[in-house]
Amino acid sequence: MxxxxxxxxxxxxxxxxxxxxxxxxxxxxxxxxxxxxxxxxKYAGLARCGKSCRLRxxxxxxxxxxxxxxxxxxxxxxxxxxxxxxNKWSIIATHLPGRTDNEIxxxxxxxMTKKSQPKPTTTDPAQPxxxxxxxxxxxxxxxxxxxxxxxxxxSQNDQFYLSLPHTSPTTDSPNAFSSSSVLMxxxxxxxxxxxxxxSQPFLVDxxxxxxxxxxxxxxxxxxxxxxxxYEGDNDxxxxxxxxxxxxxxxxxxxxx
DNA sequence: AAGATCTTCAACCGCATTTAA
DNA sequence: ATTAAATGCGGTTGAAGATCT
Numbered sequence: 546m547x548x549x550x551x552x553x554x555x556x557x558x559x560x561x562x563x564x565x566x567x568x569x570x571x572x573x574x575x576x577x578x579x580x581x582x583x584x585x586x587k588y589a590g591l592a593r594c595g596k597s598c599r600l601r602x603x604x605x606x607x608x609x610x611x612x613x614x615x616x617x618x619x620x621x622x623x624x625x626x627x628x629x630x631x632n633k634w635s636i637i638a639t640h641l642p643g644r645t646d647n648e649i650x651x652x653x654x655x656x657m658t659k660k661s662q663p664k665p666t667t668t669d670p671a672q673p674x675x676x677x678x679x680x681x682x683x684x685x686x687x688x689x690x691x692x693x694x695x696x697x698x699x700s701q702n703d704q705f706y707l708s709l710p711h712t713s714p715t716t717d718s719p720n721a722f723s724s725s726s727v728l729m730x731x732x733x734x735x736x737x738x739x740x741x742x743x744s745q746p747f748l749v750d751x752x753x754x755x756x757x758x759x760x761x762x763x764x765x766x767x768x769x770x771x772x773x774x775y776e777g778d779n780d781x782x783x784x785x786x787x788x789x790x791x792x793x794x795x796x797x798x799x800x801x
Numbered sequence: 802a803a804g805a806t807c808t809t810c811a812a813c814c815g816c817a818t819t820t821a822a
Numbered sequence: 823a824t825t826a827a828a829t830g831c832g833g834t835t836g837a838a839g840a841t842c843t
Contacts, residue, residue: 548812548836561811561837583828599829600812635831650832651810 558592562601566591570598571606604645611643615652623649623657 550560558566573589579602582595591598604610615623619641626637634646641649
């Protein structure tokens with residue numbers, strides 16, 4: 546998985562590093578530190594650009610680099626941090642000692658993106674979620690806004706994915722809603738949910754003493770798929786992906 | 802066995818931000 | 823305050839290895 550080494554028109558070497566180059570770079574940094582990457586190649590006797598030297602040092606030669614497969618704990622941390630930070634790989638890397646931003650980014654792109662798109666299926670075990678009592682649910686008929694609240698009992702680092710298939714439990718929910726509908730989720734950690742709602746997990750951290758997720762649906766019309774909830778309209782189902790990625794818990798949304 | 806296709810990850814590139822002059 | 827240089831970041835690429843046909 547290496548790029549064939551070559552020398553560009555300016556005499557700068559590109560591509561995979563050789564063992565000798567590694568040795569020169571490591572020896573120079575050990576002796577002089579790495580305060581000026583631009584000039585370092587010249588002083589270290591390397592035909593590389595400073596950027597390349599910096600990258601090689603940070604991603605491979607640094608003595609505190611941790612090698613080997615990511616542990617379950619590291620994977621969980623990456624998922625959680627990515628949820629709150631997005632693609633801020635360098636910041637995420639600061640929370641994973643010995644791991645580089647490049648390594649985490651690669652790991653995410655090759656392993657995690659596949660896991661981050663959970664879909665409900667009828668084969669998943671269905672157990673009732675704990676919903677709040679009806680008195681927390683309200684409707685504003687003038688704005689067609691429905692408000693209900695879901696109370697869950699998360700444990701540390703649990704993550705939640707929410708979807709609301711309307712017509713049947715087999716509906717692949719995210720596509721069942723019209724674009725005129727807006728689903729918002731507010732909780733004490735996230736007041737404005739951006740990005741891809743359907744694939745973004747909620748993180749419950751150790752300090753979450755208020756495991757409530759308030760779900761608002763707003764619609765400008767009586768959208769048959771996502772209009773306001775009416776009394777007796779109990780075929781709205783709330784799907785709650787519970788735990789890491791795959792476990793699914795299902796239950797009815799509160800009836801207004 | 803061999804060619805095609807997929808997966809992985811080191812390294813590159815362009816751009817944004819920070820630092821130094 | 824301004825500008826240029828240096829650094830840092832994140833997206834993308836390309837080639838080796840793995841897997842499939």
